[in-house]
Amino acid sequence: MKRRTFLHTLSATAAASTGILTTAQATPTPHRKFAANDKIRIGAIGMGIIGFINMDNMIKVPGIEFVVAADVYDSRLQRVKEVYGNQVETTRDYREILSRSDIDAVIINTPDHWHAQMAIDAMKAGKHVHVEKPMVQKIEDGLRVLQTQKETGKVLQVGSKQFRDPALQKAKALIQDGAIGQLTIVESQVSRNNGNGAWQYSIPTDASPKTIDWDLFLGNAPKIAFDADRFFRWRKYWDYGTGVSGDMFVHRMTGLHYVLDAMGPTQVMASGGVRYWNDGREAPDVINALLEYPETAKHDAFTLILKANFADGSGGSYDYRFVGSNGVIQVKWGKLTMSQSKKWSPSTKDLVEGYNSVRTFSKAQQAAFVSEHEKYEQEIPVTDQKEANEPFEYTAPRSNNRIAHYTHFADVIRNGGTIYEDAAYGFRACAPTLLANMSSQNGQAYRWDPLNMKVI
Secondary structure, eight states, X not given: OOHHHHHHHHHHHHHHHHTOOOTXXXXXXXXXXXXXXOOEEEEEEOOSHHHHHHHHHHTTSTTEEEEEEEOSBHHHHHHHHHHHOTTSEEESOHHHHHTOTTOOEEEEOSOGGGHHHHHHHHHXXXXXXXXXXXXXXXXXXXXXXXXXXXXXXXXXXXXXXGGGOHHHHHHHHHHHTTXXXXXXXXXXXXEOOSTTTTTOXXXXXXXXXXXXXXXXXXXXXXXOOOOHHHHHTGGGSTTTOOHHIIIIIHHHHHHHHHHHTOOOOSEEEEEEEOSSOOSSOOSOSEEEEEEEEOOOSSSOOEEEEEEEESSOTTOOEEEXXXXXXXXXXXXXXXXXXXXXXXXXXXXXXXXXXXXXXXXXSOHHHHHHHHHHHHHHHHHSOOOOSBOOOOOEEEEOXXXXXXXXXXXXXXXHHHHOOXXXXXXXXXXXXXXXXXHHHHHHHHOOOEEEETTTTEEO
């Protein structure tokens, strides 16, 4: 049995023995039947930046009706009506949405520390769920969400849409075709150089405990006095966010796992700190991570290098580099470029006169070596093993990945089927990023079991 065939059989057997619901096995059952003209009635929980971006796109999906929104800041609820109309109802408390029998699904756009609990509450209340990335803030919550999805049969989709980039889909096809040979390293850079990119979001003049339900925002986070910076710039603080890793690296993981059909790394280590934005934040503005992926039935063993810098004087970057033994593929903003290297076997002259150890041998040993090498050249002529092709470029057609993501979500709610980025996929994408945070904070590497989704 070939090694990869063996690994594939082993993985399938292990998944069956653990009882973990894999993506291929998941077939969610809608909680009610939909007639052809029925609307899928949506409640939005959290109407911050991503909340409005998500709803702007979700309402463009045929058959979606935006019914009600929840947010703990009054001005955002007022803005919902200004943008989407007075027919959209509003509430501070998301639980009011979950108690309504006329709501089919919710979209969770809240700070990270609320994702797991709201998703679980919603599924138990009979709602389908679209939850923003990262799926969970804490490792221990991942299997809770997964188990709830399995028990309730509700559709759960995570909101990282990276795998829908046509350029990454092209990368997947090229790598599977062997275009860059044996994969050895994948690199991804996420860099910015502005205050907004570093989460210094604007704070309104009316921010106060009167206009914001601070206790509900905190939830299970430590109880402290009202702090507008923590509310509007929550990504900077560990009580509510997951730093650069949970905000940006999880996108990289989502796309990477799609391209390579990967389940995750077995070791994670990271280092970073606050280098520039000395504004009281806790989460690093510079962080680098190394993740080790073992050989599987689907891909070669490789090292993933993730880099982020929120004070990058080059202006910023957002890309992937897949490096193989025969070439490299770079994907950046919907554009793919591939270059291939030219492999060659050195001639006798190259070995004797070039940067090589032969020139350090004695004359007698050089003569003996040359004789053997010339014999070898006669038996197997020195030729190019693989000619390099001309650099290849591919620019993806313009598309709206959000609308495609929500369209699929609605289709599975209506007709059943498989959600690609379900709870298992979402947890496997975010767990390594959470381990990167832990490694950066305490200086140790972590071992991860990507099949059973647990820390070793």
